Amino acid sequence: MDAFTGEIRLFPFNYAPQDWAYCDGSALSIQQFPALFSILGYTYGGTSGQTFKLPNFNGRAAMGASPQRSIGIPVGADQVTLTPANLTGHTHAVQVKDGTEASAALDVPNSTAYLAQPRNVRVYNNTAPLAGGPTLPTGTLTPAGQLSPGTSPQRSTLQPFLTLSYCICLNGEYPVKPS
Structure with missing residues (x-):
């Protein structure tokens, strides 16, 4: 099959x-x-009257043109800086037990322990705590991730890929526009 001038293929x-x-x-x-x-x-x-440039597919994926995406306009990024605005609202669940299993009770929590409510003790309260009030013991909750002060994490946005060569036909059949 002969190629059209300007046709792009993967090799x-x-x-x-x-x-x-x-x-x-x-x-x-x-x-x-x-x-x-x-x-x-x-x-x-390109340079007017002298040169023109070929499309650049280095590190890019081909996308179809649409009213929202014009031909020749590169968009996207290999990496993004994550900010709180990038993260959706979420919660962290805490698993607890009702404390009725006295034989399984622990005085010191370990990595397999669940938070348990002692019998006949009300754990929740509708009144907000006062500043400087009781706090959880150190190690009850630990931070996750590694964010240095004053920096934002960089995360790759690359989808899984296989490297192939995009090439454009320089000299082929001239593609005639339909009338």
Whole structure:
């Protein structure tokens, strides 16, 4: 099957075939590739009257164009800085027992212990605690994650991937627009 000038294909090898070039944002001479320039124009950049650029798929995934996504406009990021606004509201459940199993009671909690209510003691109260009031013992709750003071964690947003080469046809059949 012959290729159309400007057609983009994925190749599973580490070179661009003859009459193809990597889609890596390279600048090409308008004078040397007038047919390809007539198709791409300055969609991916270039220097007016001298060069035009190929699409750059390095580290990018192809997406279909739509009214919300114009051709040639790269969007997205490899990493994002997480802030509280990125995290959805959530809660942390605490598992408790009713304290009726006296033989399983512990005086000192361990990694397998559950919070238990002693018999005939009301644990909850509708009155807010006063500042400086009772606190939980150290180690009851421990922080999770590793966030250094003054920094925000960077998280990769890359989906699982397999590296292939996007290449564009430099010289092929000219794609004629339908009338």
